[in-house]
Amino acid sequence: MRAALEVAREGVDVALLSKVYPLRSHSVAAQGGINAAVGDDDSWENHAYDTVKGSDYLGDQDAIEVLCREATDDIIELERMGTVFSRRPDGRIDQRPFGGAGFPRTCYVADITGQALLHVLHEQVLKLNVRTYDEWFVTSLIVEDGRCRGAVAMNMRDGRIEALPAKAVIVAAGGFGRIYTPTSNSLISTGDGHALAYRAGAPLMDMEFVQFHPTTLKESGVLITEGARGEGGYLLNAEGERFLARYAPNKMELAARDVVSRAEQTEIDEGRGVDGCVLLDLRHLGKKLINERLFQIRELALDLTNTDFVDAPVPVRPGMHYAMGGIKTDADGASPIDGLYAAGECACVSVHGANRLGGNSLLETIVFGRRAGKAAAEYAEGQPSPQVTPAAAERDTKAIAELMSRPPDGERMADLRAEMGAAMNKGVGIFRTRDGIAAALDKVRELKRRWRNVQVQNKGKVFNLELLSVIELGFMIDLAEVIALGALDREESRGAHSRRDFPDRDDQSWMKHTIAYQRPDGPQLSYAPVTKTRWEPEKRVY
Amino acid sequence: MEARLRVRRYDPSTDGTPTYQSYAIEVAGSATILDTLLKIREQVDGTLAFRCACRSAICGSCAMRVNGVSRLACKTKVVSVAARGQEVTVEPLANLPVIKDLVADMEPFYDKMRAVIPWLEIDPAKRMPLREYLVDAARSMKLSQYAACIQCAVCYSACPIVAIDDRYLGPAALTKAFRFCHDPRDDGTALRLARVAQEQGLWRCHTIFSCAEQCPKAVNPTEAIQGLKRIALLRRLGLGRKA
Amino acid sequence: MFKPMDAQFQARAMRTGTAAWILQRLSGLFLTLYLLVHIIVIGTAVRGEDAFDDLLATFEKTPFLILDAGLVGVVAFHALNGLRLILFDFTVGLRFQKALFWASFAIAVAVFIGMIVAARNLI
Numbered sequence: 001m002r003a004a005l006e007v008a009r010e011g012v013d014v015a016l017l018s019k020v021y022p023l024r025s026h027s028v029a030a031q032g033g034i035n036a037a038v039g040d041d042d043s044w045e046n047h048a049y050d051t052v053k054g055s056d057y058l059g060d061q062d063a064i065e066v067l068c069r070e071a072t073d074d075i076i077e078l079e080r081m082g083t084v085f086s087r088r089p090d091g092r093i094d095q096r097p098f099g100g101a102g103f104p105r106t107c108y109v110a111d112i113t114g115q116a117l118l119h120v121l122h123e124q125v126l127k128l129n130v131r132t133y134d135e136w137f138v139t140s141l142i143v144e145d146g147r148c149r150g151a152v153a154m155n156m157r158d159g160r161i162e163a164l165p166a167k168a169v170i171v172a173a174g175g176f177g178r179i180y181t182p183t184s185n186s187l188i189s190t191g192d193g194h195a196l197a198y199r200a201g202a203p204l205m206d207m208e209f210v211q212f213h214p215t216t217l218k219e220s221g222v223l224i225t226e227g228a229r230g231e232g233g234y235l236l237n238a239e240g241e242r243f244l245a246r247y248a249p250n251k252m253e254l255a256a257r258d259v260v261s262r263a264e265q266t267e268i269d270e271g272r273g274v275d276g277c278v279l280l281d282l283r284h285l286g287k288k289l290i291n292e293r294l295f296q297i298r299e300l301a302l303d304l305t306n307t308d309f310v311d312a313p314v315p316v317r318p319g320m321h322y323a324m325g326g327i328k329t330d331a332d333g334a335s336p337i338d339g340l341y342a343a344g345e346c347a348c349v350s351v352h353g354a355n356r357l358g359g360n361s362l363l364e365t366i367v368f369g370r371r372a373g374k375a376a377a378e379y380a381e382g383q384p385s386p387q388v389t390p391a392a393a394e395r396d397t398k399a400i401a402e403l404m405s406r407p408p409d410g411e412r413m414a415d416l417r418a419e420m421g422a423a424m425n426k427g428v429g430i431f432r433t434r435d436g437i438a439a440a441l442d443k444v445r446e447l448k449r450r451w452r453n454v455q456v457q458n459k460g461k462v463f464n465l466e467l468l469s470v471i472e473l474g475f476m477i478d479l480a481e482v483i484a485l486g487a488l489d490r491e492e493s494r495g496a497h498s499r500r501d502f503p504d505r506d507d508q509s510w511m512k513h514t515i516a517y518q519r520p521d522g523p524q525l526s527y528a529p530v531t532k533t534r535w536e537p538e539k540r541v542y
Numbered sequence: 543m544e545a546r547l548r549v550r551r552y553d554p555s556t557d558g559t560p561t562y563q564s565y566a567i568e569v570a571g572s573a574t575i576l577d578t579l580l581k582i583r584e585q586v587d588g589t590l591a592f593r594c595a596c597r598s599a600i601c602g603s604c605a606m607r608v609n610g611v612s613r614l615a616c617k618t619k620v621v622s623v624a625a626r627g628q629e630v631t632v633e634p635l636a637n638l639p640v641i642k643d644l645v646a647d648m649e650p651f652y653d654k655m656r657a658v659i660p661w662l663e664i665d666p667a668k669r670m671p672l673r674e675y676l677v678d679a680a681r682s683m684k685l686s687q688y689a690a691c692i693q694c695a696v697c698y699s700a701c702p703i704v705a706i707d708d709r710y711l712g713p714a715a716l717t718k719a720f721r722f723c724h725d726p727r728d729d730g731t732a733l734r735l736a737r738v739a740q741e742q743g744l745w746r747c748h749t750i751f752s753c754a755e756q757c758p759k760a761v762n763p764t765e766a767i768q769g770l771k772r773i774a775l776l777r778r779l780g781l782g783r784k785a
Numbered sequence: 786m787f788k789p790m791d792a793q794f795q796a797r798a799m800r801t802g803t804a805a806w807i808l809q810r811l812s813g814l815f816l817t818l819y820l821l822v823h824i825i826v827i828g829t830a831v832r833g834e835d836a837f838d839d840l841l842a843t844f845e846k847t848p849f850l851i852l853d854a855g856l857v858g859v860v861a862f863h864a865l866n867g868l869r870l871i872l873f874d875f876t877v878g879l880r881f882q883k884a885l886f887w888a889s890f891a892i893a894v895a896v897f898i899g900m901i902v903a904a905r906n907l908i
Contacts, residue, residue, distance in 0.1 A: 021648065024593075024596070075674075079675065080675070081661075092676065119689065123661035186596040412584065414585065458589040460555065465592075754882075755801070
């Protein structure tokens, strides 16, 4: 939406297309906050350094500088649009400490920051009268003669498939959490943007870097914000010990997420867990603080686990949360394909490198959403009216007809997805080994074949969510193969990619980005250098 | 544990009239209505249509009626509505047309949200602060109570006045109006009151509280509407510019 | 415009607030009708003292005394709940709306019972 706003402000005709009403988008579930060096004692350089270190030196430092330097102005703009940021006593925007940050610079709205920002942006979209195609599902991007010319989409209300020509397309479809089980991500986070761009010939970058959030609820995978630790919460093992003292003695619970997740997983694996979890203890924060700043997570824990954070610690465990990898773009959101732009979680600039800091994801959507909108609008102004051949729409119509006509004794989508989720979590999870990844890769390739037999029981045209879920499964299997292959080839440990067989970071051979292109026989990998401006890689300790 | 659901089905392309279909399926003890519906669609009946996304009560997609009460399916545990294994009736939101099965057409609701000027209105002649506006911390916290609305339409479905008169703006739209009128940064109160202080607007609220009682995010629309009435009245009497 | 009110008024979906709203209107309707009856009754006075006294004698029979007690109870409820609504218009007590309703209802019932007891003592 931030991108659409910028395009509208440039006076270029824009339409927002989404498979859910914009307010249902997964950004609504972001909780903890958005980073910016607005404080008087803070600087964007400090923010940038923390981000570079957080990325385990895989982030492109020129892009990181852009992110951090432009953050403050963007936050102020959000506030002026009406965001009800939590305030300090003097009326200024309040900030809380967050993981991997040397200074409390996470601006927040209690623990519903994502909801607050998403709604504010939607208000602005309404104000500028941006046209929206709500509940339209994109089935493919149209790339002809090396240029992106629009998209083919299905109107979910009546099943009609239409080619929508455009001078430029900005993809902002979020993450792919549903590839893994468990995940904090919503049911709609199926990597559509990643897969559509990949299939259209765009490269995906750094896909093997998958973030596991340290605090998700056991059964549902629902997220408990890092803000809980930011406000002072403790992580305890079965012996009541704040075990982070042994892994990150300085930052403790506020070390970078990959460090904390690995610490938790180690405790659990070595038998000091509680039912496969560790405990998040907020009792010492007091009822007043919890009710003011963490009321959503208190409700979630009460509703979903019958535990009250005020009285008892809640069991949590790491869960797949964020995709550092995505469509390769420059700092203006442009992918190598003319007319195709991307921003947000589905893009990889890269500002997060091998691990993302909490609070930087919401920031990325704003800063690079704006920049991609501006760049795409400028590009579009120089373009002639888009023309598309009927071939694209026909191809998708045929593909869907094929799906609908599969024999009724075929496999079920949910079974394949469950197998994929378990295999990816086991083999390409927090701790990886060559054999483990290879097993996951085999499973994914097997699922790729079996996908051809998945049946679609629902033959209707109106709101056929079963059909969409089968298409989404196809997207996810393609992406899972890229993730696993990248993880297999990268023989080092960096950020969230942790190899038991290669436990050290190898800057000599591996300080480079993984690039993946789709080829008929699978993903083809190559490598690209990391851009450094002022920070040399150091040993990364918290 | 076995969950038994009686779901209202309606397919515009085939039937003319809605019917009820019963399902029985094994689910975990802690399963929610949404978990059950998903399992039904994945394993038993792929034609069942319902909206869902976040499954953590923040996106507002899964609002529907469970045993006649409007609520979020992802937040409603099966055991809390069927402690003895009884059949649970699941229907789409009330007061809205139905697209298919449990998918309600939200357009009338969204239209009313749009009608109240739901964005921060800034007087172009006003001098802007150098950085952020300074907003009192307590006021910000109060505003965030109303801004926490996720536009799920549970309140709209629960409101008896909306049931009687579908021109009534409804609790969510009026809450949104108050959220801005109460915001010290906003200059649009007069504009908004012109839209809402009318017969189908805030004066239709009879403080029945169904919205406040059923809102899954504790927004308390009745409180917001009363606040709006107060602003409207004070302005009409010439007694207040800031409320 | 007037659609079947199935959803909001099914017993299982009704809440305190809805009940309060319905009872306020029913009691209001009842009191309006009672007022009409009351005016007609008092109006018999134009026919002279004897006609008026005869009519009033019928109202001293037990069934009518019970109805009278009921009337006072309904007045009590309508007045107290009405005050409750006025409080809401001043944005006072919104968070205790259920308690305020039950208090009004309880007092009205107490008044009704009190009137029955008082009436029995008079007979």
